[in-house]
Amino acid sequence: MNASIVASVVFLKIQDFARRPASEQARLRAQLEAVVAVVTAEVPPASRIVLEASDGAALVFLADPVAALRLAQRALTAAAAGLPLCAGLNHGALQLSGKKGAEGSRGDGIAVAASIAESAPSSKLLASRAFRDALADAVPGAEAELVSAGTFTDVGLRAHEIFTPDARALARRRRRYGMAGATLAIALLAAGIGWRITTDGKPSFIAPAMAHPYVRAFVHRVNP
Amino acid sequence: MAKKTTKIGRYKILGELGRGAMGIVYKAEDPNLDRTVALKTIIIADDADGAAEYRKRFFMEAKAAGKLNHPNVVTTFDCGDHDGMAYLAMELVEGTDLRTRLTSDGVTPLEAVDIVRQVAEGLAYAHERGVVHRDIKPANIMIDEKGRAKLMDFGLARMRLADHKTTTGMVLGTPRYMSPEQIAGEPVDARSDIFSLGIVLYEALTGTRLFSGEGIEQVQHSIMNVEPVPPTRVTPGIPAMLDFVVARALKRDPKVRYQDAREFAGDLATCLAELRSVENSADSGSRTVRIEPSVGKVEDAPAARAIAVDTRLPLSHLFDSTAALKRATSSKDLARLPRRVGLVRRVFVDAAVRRLFILLLFAGAASAYITLV
Numbered sequence: 041m042n043a044s045i046v047a048s049v050v051f052l053k054i055q056d057f058a059r060r061p062a063s064e065q066a067r068l069r070a071q072l073e074a075v076v077a078v079v080t081a082e083v084p085p086a087s088r089i090v091l092e093a094s095d096g097a098a099l100v101f102l103a104d105p106v107a108a109l110r111l112a113q114r115a116l117t118a119a120a121a122g123l124p125l126c127a128g129l130n131h132g133a134l135q136l137s138g139k140k141g142a143e144g145s146r147g148d149g150i151a152v153a154a155s156i157a158e159s160a161p162s163s164k165l166l167a168s169r170a171f172r173d174a175l176a177d178a179v180p181g182a183e184a185e186l187v188s189a190g191t192f193t194d195v196g197l198r199a200h201e202i203f204t205p206d207a208r209a210l211a212r213r214r215r216r217y218g219m220a221g222a223t224l225a226i227a228l229l230a231a232g233i234g235w236r237i238t239t240d241g242k243p244s245f246i247a248p249a250m251a252h253p254y255v256r257a258f259v260h261r262v263n264p
Numbered sequence: 265m266a267k268k269t270t271k272i273g274r275y276k277i278l279g280e281l282g283r284g285a286m287g288i289v290y291k292a293e294d295p296n297l298d299r300t301v302a303l304k305t306i307i308i309a310d311d312a313d314g315a316a317e318y319r320k321r322f323f324m325e326a327k328a329a330g331k332l333n334h335p336n337v338v339t340t341f342d343c344g345d346h347d348g349m350a351y352l353a354m355e356l357v358e359g360t361d362l363r364t365r366l367t368s369d370g371v372t373p374l375e376a377v378d379i380v381r382q383v384a385e386g387l388a389y390a391h392e393r394g395v396v397h398r399d400i401k402p403a404n405i406m407i408d409e410k411g412r413a414k415l416m417d418f419g420l421a422r423m424r425l426a427d428h429k430t431t432t433g434m435v436l437g438t439p440r441y442m443s444p445e446q447i448a449g450e451p452v453d454a455r456s457d458i459f460s461l462g463i464v465l466y467e468a469l470t471g472t473r474l475f476s477g478e479g480i481e482q483v484q485h486s487i488m489n490v491e492p493v494p495p496t497r498v499t500p501g502i503p504a505m506l507d508f509v510v511a512r513a514l515k516r517d518p519k520v521r522y523q524d525a526r527e528f529a530g531d532l533a534t535c536l537a538e539l540r541s542v543e544n545s546a547d548s549g550s551r552t553v554r555i556e557p558s559v560g561k562v563e564d565a566p567a568a569r570a571i572a573v574d575t576r577l578p579l580s581h582l583f584d585s586t587a588a589l590k591r592a593t594s595s596k597d598l599a600r601l602p603r604r605v606g607l608v609r610r611v612f613v614d615a616a617v618r619r620l621f622i623l624l625l626f627a628g629a630a631s632a633y634i635t636l637v
Contacts, residue, residue, distance in 0.1 A: 041589060045598040053568045058520040062508035062531040069508070073582055080583060086591045090583035092565035094511065098577055102588055102598055128568075131602065136592055138579075143589060146576040154571035170602070177602035181614035196572070214616050221620040225627030232631030 041143055043136045048101040048108035048129065048174060051153035052076070052115055055124040055162050057095035071123045072097060079114045083107055089136075091145055096125075096157065098150055105131060105174040106182060112165050113205065128157030129167035131174035155194040156202060169201040184213045272351055273344045275303050287349070291356065294341070301341060302356040304417075305349050322350050328395050329418040336386030338406060338416035357414050362402035366468060373502045374539045376468035377532050379405065382413040383461060384529035390418060391454035391525055398452060400460035401441040402467070439483045440475055444516045447484045455518040458528055462513025465532075469506065470498040488516070491566070503538045505531070 052075075054068050076097050080088055087107065089100040101108040112127040132149030152168055160166045167186055176183035186203035193199050249255060269277050275292035278300070282289045287305035294301055306322065326343035329352075333339060342353035362379060365371055371379065383405055387397065397404075397418050406414045443459035446452050466474045475486040492514060494507040509531045515521040522528040566575050579585055592598055611621045 041593055043593045045592050046601055047598065051568065058512065058515060058567065061527065062505055062512055063534050065508040066505040076583065085584060086587040089585040089588045090580040091577040092580045093571070093577060094565045094567045096568055097580065102591060136589060144576045144578045146574055148573050150577060151571050151573045151575065154568040158568045174602040176605050180605045180610045181616060217616040217620045221623040225623050228627040228631040232634035235635045
């Protein structure tokens, strides 16, 4: 099998995994597998690929960044149950390869998601600019849920602009757009009224315009 | 014909136990205490450069080893020199070394974990006293008739290494069991012993060589670069926790390895309890069987920190991704990059923008009406 795709990657990482005692590592790993099993149950099997990492798991979502974001958020709620998890989201190129039974994947999509997860604090979800753009493309407006969380530089010295979900960001945006709409509407109405007041008693600019032969011919054609 | 050695120092030679790179090991008798000992001889040639320094170092290391008194460490009783030959009188362990056991009939997972746990206990004791072994390998682990493991040759690796460095400028030890920091020629500490013991554990559990190659360079390259296949994939049926124990002991970065041998021994004790409970339940007729998917050789998964663009992550065998893989190979739409969202699309799809647009449209129409009518 060999395929190149562009997909959303959720990298779920157990915090400080390498530093924990092996008994705890085994327990946390089993917990992570349970969490992944629960959250992926809601995703159609044809939409997700689950990859293994020694300290976490990478979930690849085919053409569904919204599902990727929701799954990552749901997985992070597991942190409340004693699983110190963090998540990195990215949208990028992947290559799927390998013989049957030994398939795997590599690519920038996974590498960036992993490095973002590596930099994420416990119970936090961080997403890349590419993921935010993919989210905007899938559902315009949904990207507003991800607000800027600064930038970070990975081990390869690449700078990444990162975003984090904010549950109130959508409501804030709605309010902001409402306020802007109301302000602009009032300004437009005020401009109309102002124009009317300043031109009151003076011949309307429309009368000479209407007297123009071309305009009269047009009006005649429309309304004979 | 060479003259047969009958006495070294005050020790009466009873027979030869073996020969190594540094000298001969004899079975000897201490007439003062009427005790049988193992007498390890190390040849120090008089014409060798720095022989005096070597001798001084040897006695220093022997003294450090002599302070160790632990059930899992071969006790050093005495040291001395005799006719240009240094010797160590050590506790004689009646049994076989682990290398012989591994090359003959092997050991069961339970035995392997128990032996390495005991060695880790002995190492922890030595490390707490500032003594680092530097040459942990199966040949240096003796197992007596009661199954008790004893670690021997403390400090001798340093003697050999120091000697070799002065003569050839190269680092030499037992390459297959060296830690990455030993290979790099960096200072080693207790964590280097833990790495080497991790290799011993892996080999005892799986019966295979972990790092191999045709020459020293190949072996060292393997140690620095090859990710071991988890032992449960080589020997199905052993507790999954052993994968984590081995992986942690074999971390290339000493900072993320076990920081002390006691912690390593503690984890092995937990694994041992699990192995014993499985064995007991098998004896009692009931057994819990973990079903693992049969997939043949499976590659090891890297950690997040180690993932680069060309790092391959294996498919999880706990989750069926066949349908998605099939879709990925058949669909061409999945290679499309996200498009920039245009204003028209945004007005039609984004509710907040749509509301703003409609509001402005009405306000504009109303304003036009007021202005024109």
